[in-house]
Amino acid sequence: MPLQPRSLGTALDENLTLHSTLCRREAGAFQKAIQSGDDVIVACTQETRLFAELAQQTEGATSVIKFVNIRETGGWSKDAAHASPKIAALLALAHLPDAEPVPTVTYKSAGRLLIIGPLNAAERAAELVSDALDVTIFSLGAGSDGGLQERRYPMLAGTLGQLTGWLGAFELNWTRSNPIDLDLCTRCNACLSACPEGAIGFDYQIDASLCQSHRTCVKACGVAGAIDFSREPEALSEKFDLVLDLRSAPAFTQHALPQGYFRWDGQDSRTLLQLRSLVGEFEKPKFFNYRQKLCAHSRNNTVGCSACIDVCSASAISSEKNRQQIKVNPNLCVGCGACTTVCPTGAISYAYPRPAEQGAKIKTLLATYAKAGGKHAALLLHSQEAGTRLLGDLGRMARLDPAIRGVPARVLPLGLFHTASSGLDLWLSSMAYGASQVWVLMTAEEAPQYREAIREQMDVAQAILTGLGYQGEHFRIFEAKDARDLAGLDALLQAAPAQGVAQAAGFAVQADKRATLELALDHLMLQSSVQAEVIALPAAGSPLGALAIDKNACTLCLSCVSACPASALQDNAERPQLKFIEKNCVQCGLCVKTCPENALALVPQLRLTPQRREAVVLNEMQPYACIRCSKPFGTLKAIESMLGKLAGHAMFQGAAADRLKMCSDCRVIDIYSADNEVKIGDIR
Numbered sequence: 001m002p003l004q005p006r007s008l009g010t011a012l013d014e015n016l017t018l019h020s021t022l023c024r025r026e027a028g029a030f031q032k033a034i035q036s037g038d039d040v041i042v043a044c045t046q047e048t049r050l051f052a053e054l055a056q057q058t059e060g061a062t063s064v065i066k067f068v069n070i071r072e073t074g075g076w077s078k079d080a081a082h083a084s085p086k087i088a089a090l091l092a093l094a095h096l097p098d099a100e101p102v103p104t105v106t107y108k109s110a111g112r113l114l115i116i117g118p119l120n121a122a123e124r125a126a127e128l129v130s131d132a133l134d135v136t137i138f139s140l141g142a143g144s145d146g147g148l149q150e151r152r153y154p155m156l157a158g159t160l161g162q163l164t165g166w167l168g169a170f171e172l173n174w175t176r177s178n179p180i181d182l183d184l185c186t187r188c189n190a191c192l193s194a195c196p197e198g199a200i201g202f203d204y205q206i207d208a209s210l211c212q213s214h215r216t217c218v219k220a221c222g223v224a225g226a227i228d229f230s231r232e233p234e235a236l237s238e239k240f241d242l243v244l245d246l247r248s249a250p251a252f253t254q255h256a257l258p259q260g261y262f263r264w265d266g267q268d269s270r271t272l273l274q275l276r277s278l279v280g281e282f283e284k285p286k287f288f289n290y291r292q293k294l295c296a297h298s299r300n301n302t303v304g305c306s307a308c309i310d311v312c313s314a315s316a317i318s319s320e321k322n323r324q325q326i327k328v329n330p331n332l333c334v335g336c337g338a339c340t341t342v343c344p345t346g347a348i349s350y351a352y353p354r355p356a357e358q359g360a361k362i363k364t365l366l367a368t369y370a371k372a373g374g375k376h377a378a379l380l381l382h383s384q385e386a387g388t389r390l391l392g393d394l395g396r397m398a399r400l401d402p403a404i405r406g407v408p409a410r411v412l413p414l415g416l417f418h419t420a421s422s423g424l425d426l427w428l429s430s431m432a433y434g435a436s437q438v439w440v441l442m443t444a445e446e447a448p449q450y451r452e453a454i455r456e457q458m459d460v461a462q463a464i465l466t467g468l469g470y471q472g473e474h475f476r477i478f479e480a481k482d483a484r485d486l487a488g489l490d491a492l493l494q495a496a497p498a499q500g501v502a503q504a505a506g507f508a509v510q511a512d513k514r515a516t517l518e519l520a521l522d523h524l525m526l527q528s529s530v531q532a533e534v535i536a537l538p539a540a541g542s543p544l545g546a547l548a549i550d551k552n553a554c555t556l557c558l559s560c561v562s563a564c565p566a567s568a569l570q571d572n573a574e575r576p577q578l579k580f581i582e583k584n585c586v587q588c589g590l591c592v593k594t595c596p597e598n599a600l601a602l603v604p605q606l607r608l609t610p611q612r613r614e615a616v617v618l619n620e621m622q623p624y625a626c627i628r629c630s631k632p633f634g635t636l637k638a639i640e641s642m643l644g645k646l647a648g649h650a651m652f653q654g655a656a657a658d659r660l661k662m663c664s665d666c667r668v669i670d671i672y673s674a675d676n677e678v679k680i681g682d683i684r
């Protein structure tokens with residue numbers, strides 16, 4: 001498809017120059033542009049390396065250079081004739097500034113490598129990396145061939161305990177209990193020859209199940225003194241920077257393994273190449289921000305929401321019940337952002353890029369597409385690596401195979417660091433900005449729990465739009481293992497586009513997740529013609545909803561008020577009342593679990609009337625008046641319930657029972673004024 005620089009320039013409010021051989025015969029135009037000092041955008045990624053070299057060789061080149069792929073994602077498609085709006089949108093996206101810097105997490109590695117596995121395989125792996133790394137082997141038996149005759153590496157053996165940590169900070173715990181000390185053993189093989197049972201192998205450890213206690217090996221060991229059957233088991237620990245695990249059962253079972261931990265099957269050389277490169281100091285962004293005061297994880301030693309802990313594939317999030325909060329280990333965090341997606345309050349948020357920066361990308365993409373004449377935009381969110389690669393492969397296949405259409409013209413791809421990092425707030429904002437559909441492309445790199453979490457969030461988002469009267473399927477997870485799976489995009493586009501808003505919203509995505517969600521909901525409600533009052537939402541994953549109360553069971557103890565982290569539940573200082581603001585409720589369940597009478601239940605829903613923002617009375621009761629001064633100090637039902645429960649207790653009879661009916665002041669006065677009260681000073 002020939003590009004139309006004039007129409008593209010109109011959509012972008014700038015004059016564009018079309019180059020067809022910029023990386024070859026027109027390279028001078030590129031060099032001239034980068035000497036201007038203005039930002040330069042190259043609408044091709046094919047020769048990125050060549051342009052980088054040209055920039056280094058060009059004197060006075062001060063421009064910031066960005067690259068954007070409009071070829072595989074737009075031009076190489078059977079829809080190329082209609083792809084101008086999408087190309088304009090992609091170019092506008094490239095104009096946006098880079099994400100602002102965030103705090104970083106530092107790893108320091110001196111190259112201390114621990115290899116765990118059978119001795120023969122471990123020594124073979126060590127031979128391939130020992131010139132770059134300081135190798136220690138933990139032996140798990142001789143293996144098929146046994147160890148080398150020459151001892152080249154420090155050797156550990158025994159009962160493996162726990163392996164914890166990350167790049168530069170692994171700690172191995174094990175118990176040394178074998179009679180042979182590998183530090184003293186010289187591998188002279190005298191003990192192997194002397195042992196009549198063959199209980200000693202080429203791993204130079206004694207098999208206790210075969211040993212008959214002849215102790216001929218001790219005598220054969222002689223001066224070396226490496227064998228001592230009287231040695232007590234010893235618990236040991238040691239620190240390493242890197243770990244290469246040759247076992248079939250790994251030390252870590254989570255989907256996202258700690259950085260610096262590798263498994264090797266003895267075949268893929270890329271693993272060893274990665275190991276060799278991990279010496280020095282490394283940095284990565286601190287991907288998250290955490291605000292404890294918003295967290296709905298725990299109150300009063302009761303656990304409510306644990307969504308982030310359950311979804312984390314790196315085991316980076318744990319519960320700190322004594323501090324009423326979660327703890328995120330930045331060294332283990334891999335930046336997937338799934339925790340931010342499922343967090344109902346926004347207590348944990350994605351930091352790189354920030355929500356506002358991600359929102360600006362989506363808004364710019366959709367606004368430019370619409371300005372250039374595009375309609376029914378389908379936003380395709382994909383990962384920056386695997387997703388980008390698949391889309392590139394699809395474009396190349398469309399160029400060569402007449403049966404492959406390529407990336408459709410109304411599909412706008414947007415790369416994310418990880419597909420699990422976007423959720424309900426960004427998807428609904430995308431719909432408010434004018435998208436017809438939002439699809440998430442998932443490949444083999446996502447953890448299974450990510451798919452489930454995204455699916456639950458999509459069910460909630462779809463229920464909201466359907467309840468508001470927007471027709472069609474707006475959200476979908478698109479699974480693809482290779483580029484041919486992406487051909488299914490055509491099938492999705494055969495159906496009529498889902499209904500979007502008539503007028504795009506102008507709000508900006510906020511740093512606060514709930515604030516963004518409210519802005520998106522307000523706009524979607526405003527554009528809706530539905531007159532319903534309440535939309536029922538799925539129970540799984542809903543951050544919106546109300547509370548149902550059993551007034552017969554509730555004693556108005558107000559323990560739920562102190563447990564609520566979002567100020568959705570409130571009391572009344574003037575009278576016994578329990579009030580509720582639906583807009584604030586995050587459906588964490590802390591109030592339900594705290595209630596001693598089990599009188600509360602969560603009701604996932606979205607109320608469309610102004611009452612959602614108002615404090616409504618869930619329950620109120622007649623106050624109980626002090627029998628001494630007549631001051632109200634509790635509820636009639638609560639005091640009667642307490643009196644009923646303590647009626648048979650020996651400590652609450654007569655005057656003591658009456659004090660339960662008094663306010664705190666009168667109770668103290670009555671104790672000190674009673675003639676028959678035994679005081680501690682009277683006891684001898």
